[in-house]
Amino acid sequence: MASDxxxxxxxxxxxxxxxxxxxxxxxxxxxxxxxxxxxxxEFIAVLGANGSGKTSLLRAIxxxxxxSAGEALVAGEPVTAGNPRIGYVPQQKLADEGTPLRARxxxxxxxxxxxxxxxxxxxxxxxxxxxxxxxxxTAYANVPVSTLSGGEQQRLRIGQALASDPRLLLADEPLAxxxxxxxxxxxxxxxxxxxxxxxxxxxxTHDVNPVLSIVDRVLYLAGGRFRIGTPDEVLRxxxxxxxxxxxxxxxxxxxxxxxxxxxxxxHAPHDEHHDAGHEExxxxxxxxxxxxxx
Ligand SMILES: Nc1ncnc2c1ncn2[C@@H]1O[C@H](COP(=O)(O)OP(=O)(O)O)[C@@H](O)[C@H]1O
Ligand SMILES: [Mg+2]
Numbered sequence: 001m002a003s004d005x006x007x008x009x010x011x012x013x014x015x016x017x018x019x020x021x022x023x024x025x026x027x028x029x030x031x032x033x034x035x036x037x038x039x040x041x042e043f044i045a046v047l048g049a050n051g052s053g054k055t056s057l058l059r060a061i062x063x064x065x066x067x068s069a070g071e072a073l074v075a076g077e078p079v080t081a082g083n084p085r086i087g088y089v090p091q092q093k094l095a096d097e098g099t100p101l102r103a104r105x106x107x108x109x110x111x112x113x114x115x116x117x118x119x120x121x122x123x124x125x126x127x128x129x130x131x132x133x134x135x136x137x138t139a140y141a142n143v144p145v146s147t148l149s150g151g152e153q154q155r156l157r158i159g160q161a162l163a164s165d166p167r168l169l170l171a172d173e174p175l176a177x178x179x180x181x182x183x184x185x186x187x188x189x190x191x192x193x194x195x196x197x198x199x200x201x202x203x204x205t206h207d208v209n210p211v212l213s214i215v216d217r218v219l220y221l222a223g224g225r226f227r228i229g230t231p232d233e234v235l236r237x238x239x240x241x242x243x244x245x246x247x248x249x250x251x252x253x254x255x256x257x258x259x260x261x262x263x264x265x266x267h268a269p270h271d272e273h274h275d276a277g278h279e280e281x282x283x284x285x286x287x288x289x290x291x292x293x294x
Pocket of ligand 2 (some may be wrong): 054055056091172
């Protein structure tokens with residue numbers, strides 16, 4: 001029975017527990033046999049080319065995408081849509097110009113999903129003020145979101161995601177389109193709160209460098225397979241070459257890690273996500289997909 005498996009195989013206290021998690025679309029396997037336990041306060045960077053299934057993994061954990069096989073538990077419970085134990089920062093979309101929503105309204109949505117009146121207004125206001133302060137957004141609390149910079153908007157979206165006091169934070173490319181100083185600010189914000197509040201983090205990023213000093217482990221998805229381990233264990237030429245099944249170089253230069261020569265890097269040189277941290281881009285179609293756990 002599923003409940004027996006759950007009790008036996010999932011360590012108590014994990015904020016996320018995946019067992020044999022597999023996702024296929026038609027004949028294409030995005031990942032399979034994925035086993036992962038995320039401890040409270042643990043920070044995991046999710047790396048991989050565009051199309052390797054990073055967003056789909058988050059969607060599966062959110063209960064928006066059924067697994068093809070395997071099991072996923074969040075804080076010991078089977079996944080459910082709308083789980084308040086998960087904070088979610090979706091892939092960034094800047095607010096449309098003219099959106100009347102103020103900064104504090106956006107954060108407030110994380111408390112009650114916009115159902116005004118569910119929280120007594122004074123207590124809700126105090127909570128919103130606290131969250132705004134937590135993410136360093138007090139100064140622009142009453143400003144329309146659409147007038148704020150990408151970095152400012154991203155702080156608010158993290159505040160919104162933290163409003164339900166989650167056990168697990170899922171952040172999908174939260175650094176995309178931010179300049180270097182905002183990349184550091186947003187990374188440090190999440191890092192500070194995961195220690196203070198003890199939530200686990202799955203942090204999807206195209207470039208590991210901005211979070212290299214923060215991450216506990218990386219989950220690297222490629223060609224229907226994956227590796228999990230510390231950055232030193234996974235971000236190595238031999239390990240990634242084995243994962244991709246072709247020669248890949250991991251180069252250390254000026255304190256940065258650069259992955260060169262991934263099979264998917266040559267196909268889409270104009271891809272918007274192409275950057276120095278990860279050469280790999282574009283979709284690929286793994287035939288012989290197989291899970292490789294480190
Ligand atoms: N519901 C779906 N049905 C069919 N294919 C899908 C579906 N959702 C995602 N995909 C495909 O799965 C692949 C992985 O997508 P995604 O998880 O968004 O990758 P990533 O976030 O790593 O770029 C893509 O090729 C995408 O088109
Ligand atoms: Mg994605």
